[in-house]
Amino acid sequence: MHTTLITAPQLQQLVASGSPLRVMDCSFELMKPDAGQALFEAEHIPGSVYVHLDHHLSDKTGADRASGGRHPLPSRETFAARLGALGLHNGMQAVVLDRQAITTSGRLWWMLKWCGHEAVAVLDGGLAAWKAAGGAVETGPGALPDPATFALKPPLVGTAARDEIAGALGRPGLTLVDARAAARFRGETEPLDPVAGHIPGALNRPFTENVTPDGRFKPADQLRAEFARLLAGHDPAGVVHHCGSGVSAIPNLLAMEIAGLGRTRLYPGSWSEWCNTPGLPTAQG
Numbered sequence: 001m002h003t004t005l006i007t008a009p010q011l012q013q014l015v016a017s018g019s020p021l022r023v024m025d026c027s028f029e030l031m032k033p034d035a036g037q038a039l040f041e042a043e044h045i046p047g048s049v050y051v052h053l054d055h056h057l058s059d060k061t062g063a064d065r066a067s068g069g070r071h072p073l074p075s076r077e078t079f080a081a082r083l084g085a086l087g088l089h090n091g092m093q094a095v096v097l098d099r100q101a102i103t104t105s106g107r108l109w110w111m112l113k114w115c116g117h118e119a120v121a122v123l124d125g126g127l128a129a130w131k132a133a134g135g136a137v138e139t140g141p142g143a144l145p146d147p148a149t150f151a152l153k154p155p156l157v158g159t160a161a162r163d164e165i166a167g168a169l170g171r172p173g174l175t176l177v178d179a180r181a182a183a184r185f186r187g188e189t190e191p192l193d194p195v196a197g198h199i200p201g202a203l204n205r206p207f208t209e210n211v212t213p214d215g216r217f218k219p220a221d222q223l224r225a226e227f228a229r230l231l232a233g234h235d236p237a238g239v240v241h242h243c244g245s246g247v248s249a250i251p252n253l254l255a256m257e258i259a260g261l262g263r264t265r266l267y268p269g270s271w272s273e274w275c276n277t278p279g280l281p282t283a284q285g
Contacts (some may be wrong), residue, residue, distance in 0.1 A: 002121035004258050005217060006095055008133035011123060015047075020092040022145070023048035025127075026057070026104040027097075039099060043137040045130055049086050049145055051096075053104050053247065056082050057111060067268035068162065070192070070245035071107075076115055080150045083115070087145025090117065090153075097123035097130075101211050106250030110266065116153025122254065125216040158265040160240040162273055166280055169201055175234040176202035179243040179252045180271070187284030192244055195275035197284040199242070205230055207243065207251040223259035242267040242274075 002010070014021055025048045028036040033054055040050040051057065059065045059074035066073040074082070088094060094112055096105040105122055112120040123130065131137065168174040178198050183189045185204040190196035198204070209226070211217055218226075227236070236256060243249035246268040257263050274280055 001119045002093060002095070003118055004121060004254065005124040006121040007124050008129045008135055011095055011130070012133065012135060014093065014095075020089075021095065022086070022088045022092045023095045023097070023123075024051045024086065024088075024105075024108060025049070025097055026051045026053065026108050027099045027127075028053045028104040029100070036098075036104075041139060041141055043127070043139055044142060045097075045127070046136055046138045047143075049142060051086065051104075051108055053107065056086070057104070057107050067159075067246065068273035069269035070272035071247055073111070073114075073246070073268050076152055076155075079111060080115055080152050083112075083150040084148050087148050088150055089148035090151055092119065092148075094120040095123055096120060097126045099126055099128070101208055101215055102126070102217075102251045102254070103207065103248045106254055107247045109254065110157060110250045113156040113263075114159075115150070116156055117150075118156055125214060128215060157263060160265050160267045162267070162269055162277060162280075165199070165240065165267060165274075169199070169281070173235070173238045175231060175239045176267075177230070177239055177241050177249075177252055178202045178204050178271070179207040179241060179249040180204070181206050181208075184244070193272050193275050195282055197275070197282045198271065199274055200281050200283040202242075202283075203230055205252055207248045210251045210255040217255060217258055220259050223255045224261065227256055227259055227261060236261040236264065239264040240267050241265070242270040244270055245272045246270045 027039045058071040064075045066075045096108045098105040185198045187197035241249040241253045
């Protein structure tokens, strides 16, 4: 079972073995929501299915939300039905990838853990790594998989809600880590939300700092050292990750697990929920 990362050669071996497998491509561009589908149709791993951030990994309608923010989580029940429609069942190894530094594929990795599916791994380096290893690609929309049944199991990851965080600000035991770019964290710019800045007391680690220029995660010992400097003595078990809308925070969460620092929690609503809630404090600088 692969539960964090899988390399391109390991995925090639898995494909050749004939083991139950579902490869899921989550490529997405935040400012061009339809671009991911086009990228997928231009080239993708044979047999993979496309998973859309807005359509599959969020509940934009508000009818069945499990969190707040700009990309609200759907309910676990709704998401399980979507997974079945994508051909994933509980006996499969899931492999997720994207072309954007593990942002949207990280979201799917986390959501599968949230639904109790441990056998999910991120393709380290994404499609570029697959191609560099000699992996084949195909074009077109891809064949629709046969529907499957995905049964929910107890969550394997934890979340923190807005009110819990608001009540614990400034107290020992909670360490917030914000994955947004430094300029957004400091409040110098804010292209998406109505308020610039960050949650008071939060630490900043832009999610892009977890990967090398070729899109692969840094070695575990390097990640461990970098997070040790960031946390500066704070207990890793008390970390709660967030970002703008609960998507790009996941690479930090995954990096801490790769580094051997445990599976930490996520604030799914993130800054987009926090800054839209009257009365909650914000900070800049």
